[in-house]
Amino acid sequence: MFLDLPELRTVVETGADLRATITARRAEYERELRRRTVPVALLSDGTDGETLLPAPPSDGRTLTGMGAASGRVTGRARVVRDPSDAALEPGDILVAPTTDPGWTPLFLTAGGLVTETGAVMAHGPTVAREYGIPAVICVPAATTHIRDGQLITVDGAAGTVTLGS
Numbered sequence: 001m002f003l004d005l006p007e008l009r010t011v012v013e014t015g016a017d018l019r020a021t022i023t024a025r026r027a028e029y030e031r032e033l034r035r036r037t038v039p040v041a042l043l044s045d046g047t048d049g050e051t052l053l054p055a056p057p058s059d060g061r062t063l064t065g066m067g068a069a070s071g072r073v074t075g076r077a078r079v080v081r082d083p084s085d086a087a088l089e090p091g092d093i094l095v096a097p098t099t100d101p102g103w104t105p106l107f108l109t110a111g112g113l114v115t116e117t118g119a120v121m122a123h124g125p126t127v128a129r130e131y132g133i134p135a136v137i138c139v140p141a142a143t144t145h146i147r148d149g150q151l152i153t154v155d156g157a158a159g160t161v162t163l164g165s
Contacts, residue, residue, distance in 0.1 A: 002026055063146070065114070065139035067159035068125030073112040073134050074164070079148040080106070093154055095146050099124035107131050112154040114161050116142045128156075136161050 002025040003011070003018060010016045042048060079095045080086040083103045088094060091111040096103065098117045104127055107113070113128045118137035128135035134156030142161070146152060151164035 002029070061163045063139050063142060063161040063163070065136040065142070065159050065161065066118075066120070067135075067156045068118065068120050068137045069113070069128035069133060069135035070157045071112075071132070071134035072153065072155045072157070074151065074153040075111040077114075077146045077148060077150045077152045078110075079143050079146060081143065093152055095142055095152075096124075097143055099127075107133065112156075113137075114139055114142050114146065114152075114154060116140065 002022045007018055007021070011018055073091075073093065075091045075093045076089070077095045078086065078088050078092040080088075081097060083096075083099075083106055086106055088106055088109040090109050092109065093112040093114060094103075094106055094110040095114045096116075098115055099113075100123055103124070107127050108131070110131075110133055112133050113124055113135040115124050115135075115137045116139055118124055120137075122137070125135050125137055134154045136154055136156055136159050139161055146161070146163065153162040153164065154160075155162070
């Protein structure tokens with residue numbers, strides 16, 4: 001798992017000792033497993049591309065992302081990291097790191113969607129548009145900045161999430 005095919009071939013054919021390579025790659029793998037979020041884009045050297053972008057101006061109450069399904073809604077945030085144990089009330093705004101088809105049942109109840117990653121044609125925004133709920137994606141650290149139960153306003157046209165009380 002920590003060696004590629006040519007490296008394995010070298011070990012078999014020459015008896016090369018690649019334990020240091022395996023140890024280094026295992027350490028990197030374990031570091032990545034501890035990552036709370038997955039970067040939207042990585043550069044070829046492993047740098048998270050978003051860390052190089054200038055921070056958008058903020059009034060302290062507004063988070064900026066990318067509008068992915070138009071509309072505006074205000075409701076209680078439900079910060080969900082695992083859809084299997086989530087419970088949304090009608091009108092709650094689903095706040096998640098990302099979504100995939102396993103999250104679809106939550107969209108039936110959600111009044112809006114906020115995700116930390118994604119693309120306009122990805123699963124979450126597509127389902128949000130189909131269900132007619134506003135969505136803002138690519139909101140850095142949304143699940144950290146938004147508290148569960150907090151009143152928020154999602155503006156899918158502007159790509160903003162305004163934090164309330």
